[in-house]
Amino acid sequence: MPKDFLKHAKDEYDVVVIGSGLGGLTAANMLARSGYRVLLLEQHYKLGGMATWFKRPGGHIFDISLHGFPYGMLKSCRRYWTQEIADSIVQLKNIRFDNPMFSLTTTFNRHDFTKLLTDKFNVAAEAVEGFFDKARKMDFQDDQQLTTRQLFDEFFPGREDVIRLLMEPITYANGSTLEDPAISYGIVFSNFMSKGVFTFQGGTDRLIQLMEAEINRSGVDVGIRCDVKKINCDGGRVRSVEVGGRKIKTRAVVSNANLKHTILNLVGEEYFDRQFVEEARAVRLNNSSTQVYMALKPDERIEESTGDLLFSSTAPTFRTESLLSRDITSRTYSFYYPRTRPAGRPRSLIVSSTNANYADWASLSEREYEASKQDLIETTLDALDKYVPNVRARIDHIEASTPRTFEHYTQHVAGASFGTKFEGLQVSFDIPKQIEGLYHAGSVGIIMSGWLGAMNYGRMVASDVDNLLAAAPAHATTKAVT
Amino acid sequence: MTEGDIREEILDILESIAPDEDLTQIDDGVNFRDQLELDSMDFLDIVMELRKRHRIQIPEDDYVQLASMKSTVTFLEPLMKDIERV
Numbered sequence: 056m057p058k059d060f061l062k063h064a065k066d067e068y069d070v071v072v073i074g075s076g077l078g079g080l081t082a083a084n085m086l087a088r089s090g091y092r093v094l095l096l097e098q099h100y101k102l103g104g105m106a107t108w109f110k111r112p113g114g115h116i117f118d119i120s121l122h123g124f125p126y127g128m129l130k131s132c133r134r135y136w137t138q139e140i141a142d143s144i145v146q147l148k149n150i151r152f153d154n155p156m157f158s159l160t161t162t163f164n165r166h167d168f169t170k171l172l173t174d175k176f177n178v179a180a181e182a183v184e185g186f187f188d189k190a191r192k193m194d195f196q197d198d199q200q201l202t203t204r205q206l207f208d209e210f211f212p213g214r215e216d217v218i219r220l221l222m223e224p225i226t227y228a229n230g231s232t233l234e235d236p237a238i239s240y241g242i243v244f245s246n247f248m249s250k251g252v253f254t255f256q257g258g259t260d261r262l263i264q265l266m267e268a269e270i271n272r273s274g275v276d277v278g279i280r281c282d283v284k285k286i287n288c289d290g291g292r293v294r295s296v297e298v299g300g301r302k303i304k305t306r307a308v309v310s311n312a313n314l315k316h317t318i319l320n321l322v323g324e325e326y327f328d329r330q331f332v333e334e335a336r337a338v339r340l341n342n343s344s345t346q347v348y349m350a351l352k353p354d355e356r357i358e359e360s361t362g363d364l365l366f367s368s369t370a371p372t373f374r375t376e377s378l379l380s381r382d383i384t385s386r387t388y389s390f391y392y393p394r395t396r397p398a399g400r401p402r403s404l405i406v407s408s409t410n411a412n413y414a415d416w417a418s419l420s421e422r423e424y425e426a427s428k429q430d431l432i433e434t435t436l437d438a439l440d441k442y443v444p445n446v447r448a449r450i451d452h453i454e455a456s457t458p459r460t461f462e463h464y465t466q467h468v469a470g471a472s473f474g475t476k477f478e479g480l481q482v483s484f485d486i487p488k489q490i491e492g493l494y495h496a497g498s499v500g501i502i503m504s505g506w507l508g509a510m511n512y513g514r515m516v517a518s519d520v521d522n523l524l525a526a527a528p529a530h531a532t533t534k535a536v537t
Numbered sequence: 538m539t540e541g542d543i544r545e546e547i548l549d550i551l552e553s554i555a556p557d558e559d560l561t562q563i564d565d566g567v568n569f570r571d572q573l574e575l576d577s578m579d580f581l582d583i584v585m586e587l588r589k590r591h592r593i594q595i596p597e598d599d600y601v602q603l604a605s606m607k608s609t610v611t612f613l614e615p616l617m618k619d620i621e622r623v
């Protein structure tokens with residue numbers, strides 16, 4: 056008989072959180088700390104969502120989405136998690152670019168970028184300062200007409216090389232393009248520029264392990280392998296969720312699942328205004344990814360000068376379409392040195408990532424799919440040889456993932472890596488106005504995605520849920536809110 | 538709570554939110570944002586902390602009232618005057 060992962064779940068909660076991505080985990084933790092009875096349900100057997108890792112024979116541990124995040128993570132981890140988690144956040148100091156327009160290494164912060172732009176790219180200091188200030192002041196309530204392309208044209212007209220330096224890393228970080236609203240660029244870019252790029256020492260596995268311990272301390276009930284099939288609503292309010300053949304009553308639901316999946320499938324369009332459903336349908340998903348994971352033989356080391364993150368491209372100029380194309384010309388490499396996991400066995404790994412269109416992979420037959428994956432692996436090794444000489448001979452393990460892989464593990468529609476385009480934010484915000492007690496907290500709108508965005512959004516939504524539950528007369532069974 | 542007590546309470550909350558900042562030099566008339574490294578998440582945390590400690594509900598539209606120490610204390614005074622100091 057299959058194990059009952061819901062054995063310890065009660066019949067009723069104040070809040071059910073669907074999905075244990077960083078947004079779901081953070082919302083669950085904050086609400087439990089406020090004294091609510093919280094149940095966290097995750098369909099996969101591991102917590103973390105896209106903040107995940109996998110192990111391979113030989114002591115190799117691969118991180119999927121630990122390429123870098125802004126310094127703001129430290130503050131959020133300290134406040135919404137623990138000091139121990141915050142203390143493990145360390146800077147990645149060698150960020151490299153290599154493309155036909157320029158090759159350079161930077162610490163990826165405002166100070167160094169200003170120096171690069173004025174000295175190496177010969178841009179006037181006032182233009183650089185004006186640009187940084189404008190980007191930093193951006194807020195998500197601002198004007199959304201201005202596109203990122205227009206923002207660049209205002210300060211750096213005709214400078215495709217400058218645009219590439221400023222844009223390429225952000226496109227990798229969250230799939231945003233020159234055609235997206237400038238604020239979605241400005242907010243994320245400024246977050247990084249404040250202090251540079253950071254990572255989590257000990258790897259994603261250690262982070263999620265520490266978070267799991269913390270949600271246990273906070274009193275969250277957790278069910279893994281618990282695929283929520285339905286969110287039941289009635290009379291304009293959330294009532295219960297259906298999972299593992301059980302119906303669990305709840306006063307509020309926070310869905311960390313994909314935005315469209317939440318509205319159209321888990322709840323069902325008949326529970327929303329027609330206009331709202333139209334808007335939800337019209338939300339564009341962000342692109343997906345491919346990755347190639349490579350582990351060097353145990354005694355092989357990568358030169359530190361290779362960098363931590365390398366944005367490489369052979370394309371003559373920067374174009375959104377070419378970044379997404381199956382005909383790959385641009386790759387971002389993350390180099391993991393033994394210092395990534397100081398407590399583990401010393402290993403050197405490389406993950407190559409590209410942005411990708413789901414459609415390019417979805418319709419392939421099994422045979423074509425395998426061939427396409429193999430081609431991805433071979434072409435990646437060819438390209439990487441320039442930076443890690445003789446890489447083929449030094450490798451112990453190699454494999455690839457595609458948009459289909461991401462879809463399989465997270466149930467994100469079309470394997471979306473970074474949630475939705477900007478308009479998804481408003482739809483996500485508006486859900487509780489449609490159904491009382493229903494909330495969404497997960498990667499949306501570009502700015503609420505990435506580790507930091509998802510975590511902060513989880514925290515914001517927890518505050519809204521708390522507001523609702525604290526205002527409504529508490530059930531007799533509800534614990535005192537402290 | 539008197540206005541002085543409320544000011545102390547806000548300082549205490551700020552201390553936990555921004556432990557790296559020097560709060561002894563705060564100018565009550567100047568916006569927090571112009572003298573401390575605070576972002577919108579920090580303001581949300583201030584609101585949450587007030588709710589947790591004193592069960593004060595601050596609607597989102599009123600967050601702007603929390604711009605400076607002076608405006609915050611003025612805004613909170615009618616809401617907190619009947620609260621016992623602990």
Ligand SMILES: Cc1cc2nc3c(=O)[nH]c(=O)nc-3n(C[C@H](O)[C@H](O)[C@H](O)COP(=O)(O)OP(=O)(O)OC[C@H]3O[C@@H](n4cnc5c(N)ncnc54)[C@H](O)[C@@H]3O)c2cc1C
Nearest residue numbers: 074076077078098104105120122123283312472498505506
């Ligand atoms: C290849 C790649 C590289 C990335 N690199 C970085 C990076 O370097 N830095 C960075 O900051 N960000 C990066 N990101 C983005 C970042 O990982 C995500 O934005 C973030 O982790 C998303 O968190 P989330 O809270 O939105 O939830 P998700 O991680 O999307 O998790 C949602 C969870 O909900 C679960 N779920 C869905 N439906 C159900 C259901 N019906 N019942 C139960 N559970 C359900 C899923 O299984 C999943 O665990 C990367 C993403 C990808 C794909």
